[in-house]
Amino acid sequence: MTHETPSGTAMRPVTAAKKLGIHLPATPQEFQDGAVTHAELRELQDNPPEWLQELRLHGPHPRAEVARKLGISVTALKNSGAAQVMTTDEIRSLLDDQPEWLRKARTTLAEQRGHAVGEGEGS
Incomplete structure (x- = not known):
């Protein structure tokens, strides 16, 4: 730097x-x-470098990356009341046991992109 x-x-x-x-x-x-x-x-x-590899792998991830990993829009993440910065484990936990707001946000984004969200479709 x-x-x-x-x-x-x-x-x-x-x-x-x-x-x-x-x-x-x-x-x-x-x-x-x-x-x-x-x-x-x-x-x-x-x-x-190692620090960057670790950040990308484990986080904490910024809002835009959290939204991308969750398969939702940044606006949906903002409106959810969920943390705006999350670790990879926190994201994985949300994806494994999706609250209603996350299921709805994933479906909405998929529909906007012209894809149907299938059962069992994961991270």
């Missing part, structure tokens, strides 16, 4: 975290404190 102000060649850590699909507060402090160049972002994507 460079410790310079984001510019045309560098982005803020929050932007880099969004592009990587990770929850910024769970990243190492040096990632949170520094600007990320496009080359550094490509390197993180192509050769993720």
Whole structure:
């Protein structure tokens, strides 16, 4: 990470975290404190360090990633009252024993995308 102000060649850590699909507060402090160049972002994507691999595998995951893993829209997640940031285990638990709001949100998104939600269709 460079410790310079984001510019045309560098982005803020929050932007880099969004592009990587990770929850910024769970990243190492040096990632949170520094600007990320496009080359550094490509390197993180192509050769993720251990901390990034762990975050992607176990979380905590940001809202957009939680919604994607649950198979629902971000709006449905916001409206559910459920946590906006979840670990992989928390997501798996919700998918294994789906509350009514999650079943409805998954069905709604599937219908919007033109797919029927079949019985037993899982994560």
